[in-house]
Amino acid sequence: MALDTRAVHAGRDDLVDLGVHAVPLDFSTTYPARDSAAEAARLDTFATGEMDGGLPIYSRVSNPTVERFESAIAELEGCQTAVAFASGMAALSACLLASVVQGKPHVVAVRPLYGTTDHLLESGLLGTFVTWAAADEVASAIRPDTGLVVVESPANPTLTEVDIAAVTEAAGPVPVLVDNTFATPVLQRPVEHGARITMHSATKFLGGHGDVMGGVIACDEEYARVLRQLRFVTGGVLHPMAGYLLLRGLSTLPVRIRAASATAAELARRLADHPKVERVHYPRIGGALVSIEVTGDPCAVVSEVRVITPAVSLGSVDSLIQHPGSLTHRIMPPDAREDAGISEQLLRLSIGLEDVEDLWQDLDQALVKA
């Protein structure tokens, strides 16, 4: 079936048999059971990261509402399974820890990346150490202790596209993690290009309304077991309410992405001719994000917009604008920021569902004033 159909029904296929229309939201932290011996056997299974499909035991191990979201995103990404976390950074942290515990703490990463991802890799706070490589230098950067290759495409905030198939081929047996937050499975499915691990900050397009934080890794069952073990001990679980909202968000994801992409592409076209705009970045695969380099003061543009929301984050129904040099990518070393093409003049726009003419007028007046 088509992605649009599965986006509405994935994770909900049993609702008719249950006799309910809305997804059941289960807030239990613990689940009563009289047979301790049976529970003991199940816990032994869970300790390996394997799920047995039975009743839940404790909500740090699993939650039925969250599992619905996990199975839905796995299906949309074309992966065997998915493991949800409290945020995108919790999801990424689990992958880095998975490399560390497997004795392969070296990470090869391609800049630019989301600012906090860059910071986590650069700082080595979780015991990893990074080699920054250009996309076509990945093969030579890999060592015997390399446990992970990390890329983002389109990348934040320059919207640079990485050839995922070329990177996975260069990586050989080393798992490649693709942060697919910007593209979503509507525009790109990294697993189809050979990536083993697809990551999302679900906080962005998957939720889609700026009111829920979450992260998710879609992958194969073998890798998921390691992630579940790590989630069980570190406790970075997704709240059931968040799982509910994210599943609801998935049902409108294709419609939202297509509508926002059409508006973003039109704005990108018009911005290219604007006298206050020096350069427009818009990826070939499309999407809701547009970045521009302005001739005037970028921060003044942010303060002058009236329809567009001046805020970090992205992927909401409302359009957002921010200055990466001041906000999302502040935490990067300034020379690395420059090397990654993140100029001080750069502004990142996340286009929402407003009318294109209203957005254009708002942008135009802000650019002219700045």
Ligand SMILES: *Cc1c(COP(=O)(O)O)cnc(C)c1O
């Ligand atoms: C926001 C974001 C993250 C981090 O996700 P959180 O949910 O904020 O923890 C990671 N990668 C990308 C591309 C993002 O936009």
